Amino acid sequence: MRISELSRRSGVSVTTIKYYLREGLLPPGRQTAATQAEYDDQHLHRLRLIRALTGVRGLSVGATREVLDALTEHADDTHLLLGVALGSVQVGGKPAEGAAESAESAEVAALVQELEWCVHDAAPARAVLAETLGSLRALGLPLDLHTLLPYARLAERTAVLDLDQLDGLDDPLEAAERALLLTVLLEPALMALRRMAQENESARRHLP
Amino acid sequence: MRISELSRRSGVSVTTIKYYLREGLLPPGRQTAATQAEYDDQHLHRLRLIRALTGVRGLSVGATREVLDALTEHADDTHLLLGVALGSVQVGGKPAEGAAESAESAEVAALVQELEWCVHDAAPARAVLAETLGSLRALGLPLDLHTLLPYARLAERTAVLDLDQLDGLDDPLEAAERALLLTVLLEPALMALRRMAQENESARRHLP
DNA sequence: GACTATTGGATACCTCTACTCTCCAATATA
DNA sequence: TATATTGGAGAGTAGAGGTATCCAATAGTC
Numbered sequence: 001m002r003i004s005e006l007s008r009r010s011g012v013s014v015t016t017i018k019y020y021l022r023e024g025l026l027p028p029g030r031q032t033a034a035t036q037a038e039y040d041d042q043h044l045h046r047l048r049l050i051r052a053l054t055g056v057r058g059l060s061v062g063a064t065r066e067v068l069d070a071l072t073e074h075a076d077d078t079h080l081l082l083g084v085a086l087g088s089v090q091v092g093g094k095p096a097e098g099a100a101e102s103a104e105s106a107e108v109a110a111l112v113q114e115l116e117w118c119v120h121d122a123a124p125a126r127a128v129l130a131e132t133l134g135s136l137r138a139l140g141l142p143l144d145l146h147t148l149l150p151y152a153r154l155a156e157r158t159a160v161l162d163l164d165q166l167d168g169l170d171d172p173l174e175a176a177e178r179a180l181l182l183t184v185l186l187e188p189a190l191m192a193l194r195r196m197a198q199e200n201e202s203a204r205r206h207l208p
Numbered sequence: 209m210r211i212s213e214l215s216r217r218s219g220v221s222v223t224t225i226k227y228y229l230r231e232g233l234l235p236p237g238r239q240t241a242a243t244q245a246e247y248d249d250q251h252l253h254r255l256r257l258i259r260a261l262t263g264v265r266g267l268s269v270g271a272t273r274e275v276l277d278a279l280t281e282h283a284d285d286t287h288l289l290l291g292v293a294l295g296s297v298q299v300g301g302k303p304a305e306g307a308a309e310s311a312e313s314a315e316v317a318a319l320v321q322e323l324e325w326c327v328h329d330a331a332p333a334r335a336v337l338a339e340t341l342g343s344l345r346a347l348g349l350p351l352d353l354h355t356l357l358p359y360a361r362l363a364e365r366t367a368v369l370d371l372d373q374l375d376g377l378d379d380p381l382e383a384a385e386r387a388l389l390l391t392v393l394l395e396p397a398l399m400a401l402r403r404m405a406q407e408n409e410s411a412r413r414h415l416p
Numbered sequence: 417g418a419c420t421a422t423t424g425g426a427t428a429c430c431t432c433t434a435c436t437c438t439c440c441a442a443t444a445t446a
Numbered sequence: 447t448a449t450a451t452t453g454g455a456g457a458g459t460a461g462a463g464g465t466a467t468c469c470a471a472t473a474g475t476c
Contacts, residue, residue: 002422002423002424003422003423003424004422004423013464013465014423015464015465015466016463016464016465018424018425018426019463019464019465021424021425022425022426023463028424029424031424033423033424033471033472033473034424034470034471034472035422035423035424035425035470035471035472036422036423036424036471036472036473037423037424045347045348048343048346048347049347051343052343052344052346052347054463055343056339056340056343060462060463061462061463061464062462078410078414079410079411079414079415082406082407082410083407086403112404115408117404117405117407117408118407118408118411118412119404119407119408120407123403123404123407125399125400125401125403125404125407126400126404128396128397128399128400129396129397129400129401129404131264132264132393132394132396132397132400133397135256135259135260135263135264135393136260136389136393136394136397138256138260139253139256139257139260139389139393140253141386141389141390143397147373150369151366151369151397151398151401152401152405154362154365154366154369155398155401155402155404155405156405156408156409157362158359158362158402158405159402159405159406159408159409160409161358161359161362162402162406162409163406163409163410163413165355178349181344181347181349182349183403183406185340185343185344185347186340186344187399187402188336188337188340189336189337189340189341189344189351189359190359190363190399190402191333191336191395191398191399192333192334192336192337192340193333193337193359193360193363194363194366194367194370194395194398195294195331195333195391196320196325196327196331196333196334196337196363197325197360197363197364197366197367198290198367198370198371198391199290199291199325199326199327199328199331199333200323200325200326200327200364200367201364201367201368201370201371202286202287202290202371203287203326204326205371206286206287207287210444210451210452210453211451211452211453212451212452221435221436222452223435223436223437224434224435224436226453226454226455227434227435227436229453229454230454230455231434236453237453239453241442241443241444241452241453242441242442242443242453243441243442243443243444243451243452243453243454244442244443244444244451244452244453245452245453262434268433268434269433269434269435270433
């Protein structure tokens with residue numbers, strides 16, 4: 001198919017598709033002539049992936065490119081892929097600058113040890129957690145190990161559910177993409193579930 | 209204190225503080241003269257709150273203002289506050305436009321019914337969940353009720369932990385602020401925990 | 417084969433956000 | 447009195463994420 005059909009089928013304007021091509025988010029089509037290129041279903045799929053990451057999840061174009069690059073480069077090693085790709089996808093807002101303050105970092109390390117988790121020292125999630133704990137403390141809501149532990153146990157069980165869904169996939173590329181989708185795209189869904197559960201729990205406690 | 213001290217103590221530049229004042233994120237100080245105003249610890253606290261919401265959580269200035277407004281207006285009703293405020297805080301990226309497609313919305317409704325949750329019909333989290341499910345389906349990863357249920361049960365237990373932390377707070381303003389912090393600011397922390405748990409679980413399964 | 421529409425490619429432009437800079441008169445401080 | 451600081455307002459800036467325009471080459475249509 002050509003670019004206009006790609007546009008029609010994906011709902012993304014031609015100019016935006018050209019923009020994604022320029023930015024390297026979408027691989028170029030197969031050139032059939034000097035001013036003609038051919039796109040296929042993989043391009044369509046990739047385009048949907050881009051829109052899901054930037055739209056639903058709110059990733060920046062740069063972060064999306066890094067994730068997609070990691071996907072094509074490390075498709076054979078899901079474990080490595082997740083490490084590389086998820087480094088590009090900040091959990092919250094901006095990436096934290098500089099080395100984390102030692103106070104909360106040590107706290108995170110203690111938590112990981114208590115949980116007996118095997119987590120890389122440079123995992124970005126450590127810094128995110130430490131920074132969040134620091135902010136909460138500065139706002140007068142210190143979360144100690146004791147409070148955090150049950151949350152971590154629930155996260156553990158969530159991760160088991162996640163990994164279960166990757167079983168039985170033979171194609172490594174497919175498994176890698178599914179891993180990404182489950183990790184990154186499921187986040188808004190899980191947060192939405194939490195909010196609904198909060199509303200329900202709040203109603204149970206505060207309403208007659 | 210005056211603006212320069214507020215700046216020094218918060219780490220936010222004077223010009224940025226002025227910007228927040230202009231945008232209505234920060235209430236004006238007590239005027240002591242035509243070109244002099246006095247700020248107090250509440251301003252400092254509010255400033256830290258603003259930086260946490262925009263920085264750690266990545267909220268836009270507009271969304272932050274809505275959240276803070278809801279906080280001061282509905283401090284007496286935590287249940288209502290969460291409903292109002294969390295509407296302004298999108299879970300993922302952009303707010304979804306228009307009415308959700310009926311397919312996934314019906315799926316979400318079925319899930320809520322199955323869970324016997326009490327969730328408002330217009331809760332934004334419903335739309336977020338529906339949209340995410342739609343994206344995942346378009347990408348070839350349909351999540352059915354059966355897959356989603358265990359995630360929802362874990363969310364339920366997370367919500368219990370959240371609400372437990374609001375018990376025993378007498379000051380309604382304090383309770384309201386804590387509710388916001390726990391809901392909004394804890395999200396990056398929970399996602400970071402999930403990623404670390406995934407790395408751990410992945411290592412347990414794939415590494416010798 | 418002529419004619420019109422579409423295409424790929426490049427460049428310039430636009431809008432929005434979140435600041436940041438500059439200026440000013442009034443005031444605090446030495 | 448001299449110098450620095452302040453509050454306030456408006457203009458300016460940088461980056462993100464597109465959008466619009468132009469161009470020559472080509473595809474489809476008659």
